[in-house]
Amino acid sequence: MTQLGLDPQRCGERLLAFARDAEVLTIVAPFITVSGIGPLLSTLPDECSLEVITRWRPDEVATGVSDPRVLDLVSQRGGTVALHPVVHAKAYIAGVRALVGSANVTSNGLGWYRPGAIEILVETAADDPALVSLLAVLRGTSAVATEADRDAVLGAAAMLPPMPVRTPPEATDRSDWLPTYRPPEVLWRVYTGQREESVAELVRPELAALGIPIGLATEKEFNTYVGAILRQGFTGRIARECSNLTTIKAVQRLVELCGEIGRTNDDPADSWETLAAWIAHFLPNYQRISGGTRLVG
Secondary structure (H helix, E strand, C coil): CCCCCCCCCCHHHHHHHHHCCCCEEEEECCCECHHHHHHHHHHCCCCCEEEEEECCCHHHHHHCCCCCCHHHHHHHCCCEEEECCCCCCCEEEECCEEEEECCCECHHHHCCCCCCCCCCEEEEECCCHHHHHHHHHHHHHCEECCHHHHHHHHHHHHHCCCCCCCCCCCCCCCCCCCCCCCCCCHHHHHHCCCCCHHHHHHHHHHHHHHCCCCCCCCHHHHHHHHHHHHCCHHHHHHHHHHCCCEHHHHHHHHHHHHHHCCCCCCCHHHHHHHHHHHHHHHCCCCEECCCCECEEC
16 A cells, blocks of 8 residues: 555656645656646646756657657746756756656656556755756756757657667766767768778767667668757757857857866867867758858857
């Protein structure tokens, strides 16, 4: 027998009670669906400020465990959605209180319509050092989602093969990852085994950091997938804040953003040139021009 409000197959009941009077709510979860977040949004006070941090990996979107269309629901009530492709934490923060645990914002995770997965949400203080550190990392290295990002990820998901795509073991990489290998067009050739081992050894860490699934059949599918990932996380934030600047100002802003999260770059100019090349190659709404402004979006 479970205690009232603590049924591990109906964590949503506890979450609703927790958030019902919230003035500010932050949701951190890798998997969020429209049916999962709907009941929660309906319960929040109209004046509640809402922040959502999640991830939209195209292969996960294709399987239905994550849905970029939650952006529409969150935006309608004035909230924001930020993206980080390797976020895995689940946390709900309201004022001085927080719930942390295993439950994603899905019908199954929260047990909305029937007993769902067996999950746990444990209350802690919002100023718990581990939680403060988590939010600092995510806020410093996430990219605020736009409708263009939503559409790009949905497009990438739709292009995936109908058969399940095999995925390599999930890479453990820095939350502030930036690409280091140029030129970006080599990635596809390494992915398909068309380059010599000496080059492949240099490029494989990039593929692992991106979490590219095995089985993408065409270069277009590959490029679309990589572009969807680059829109998220630290790369997405840099693309937004450093594009449409002169090269000097873009490098200066990159240094500032890295400094905010305690990241150092031996050669910021080279880091910017590499990332700008990747963005221009994999994101069709950006282009590089010679001289002056290097990346236009």
